[in-house]
Amino acid sequence: EAGVVQSPRYKIIEKKQPVAFWCNPISGHNTLYWYLQNLGQGPELLIRYENEEAVDDSQLPKDRFSAERLKGVDSTLKIQPAELGDSAVYLCASSSGWSTQGGELFFGEGSRLTVL
Amino acid sequence: AQTVTQSQPEMSVQEAETVTLSCTYDTSESDYYLFWYKQPPSRQMILVIRQEAYKQQNATENRFSVNFQKAAKSFSLKISDSQLGDAAMYFCALVMIYNQGGKLIFGQGTELSVKP
Numbered sequence: 001e002a003g004v005v006q007s008p009r010y011k012i013i014e015k016k017q018p019v020a021f022w023c024n025p026i027s028g029h030n031t032l033y034w035y036l037q038n039l040g041q042g043p044e045l046l047i048r049y050e051n052e053e054a055v056d057d058s059q060l061p062k063d064r065f066s067a068e069r070l071k072g073v074d075s076t077l078k079i080q081p082a083e084l085g086d087s088a089v090y091l092c093a094s095s096s097g098w099s100t101q102g103g104e105l106f107f108g109e110g111s112r113l114t115v116l
Numbered sequence: 117a118q119t120v121t122q123s124q125p126e127m128s129v130q131e132a133e134t135v136t137l138s139c140t141y142d143t144s145e146s147d148y149y150l151f152w153y154k155q156p157p158s159r160q161m162i163l164v165i166r167q168e169a170y171k172q173q174n175a176t177e178n179r180f181s182v183n184f185q186k187a188a189k190s191f192s193l194k195i196s197d198s199q200l201g202d203a204a205m206y207f208c209a210l211v212m213i214y215n216q217g218g219k220l221i222f223g224q225g226t227e228l229s230v231k232p
Contacts, residue, residue: 089159
């Protein structure tokens with residue numbers, strides 16, 4: 001079974017440029033998460049989807065960040081315009097019936113963003 | 117609000133020895149899961165071990181075991197017979213069963229190095 005796939009793995013951009021990250025969750029997983037991980041810190045939730053609905057986006061900076069999950073499968077996280085402080089790793093995770101599956105989230109390898 | 121605290125930014129252990137990583141948490145709810153996740157340099161988070169709060173028995177997975185003290189809100193990870201492949205960042209995480217839809221709250225992480 002394929003795991004959570006993210007792309008690109010690495011992205012370097014100039015500040016004020018836009019950037020997008022893509023995530024393909026594990027097949028059948030209806031819950032998808034985007035986490036932000038700053039260097040040397042634990043991940044923090046940005047947004048959670050149940051199918052195609054964003055059910056928790058309270059931590060998403062909506063002035064510059066946006067996300068979508070079309071058809072309840074793949075998801076894209078966008079930043080426009082990027083700022084120096086956005087340099088971090090963006091992690092995607094998915095789960096299926098997490099409360100009955102013991103709460104486990106499956107993570108992708110992440111997308112490392114460097115803003116110059 | 118729930119919090120997770122890992123007070124050891126770095127730990128070191130000799131190969132084949134035992135090491136314990138500490139974690140404390142805070143929540144007013146009684147139904148939750150606790151996890152230890154491992155994040156190797158490739159950055160993909162991997163579940164190491166899981167503990168259901170309603171279970172008094174400490175979870176064990178091969179060389180990994182936990183000491184779960186619910187009243188003290190403490191959840192430490194013991195790694196026995198440490199191996200070079202155990203070197204990684206370890207994150208303690210908490211999730212509520214009935215609220216927040218699988219939102220993991222992570223600690224700051226402990227970087228474990230294993231000396232040959």
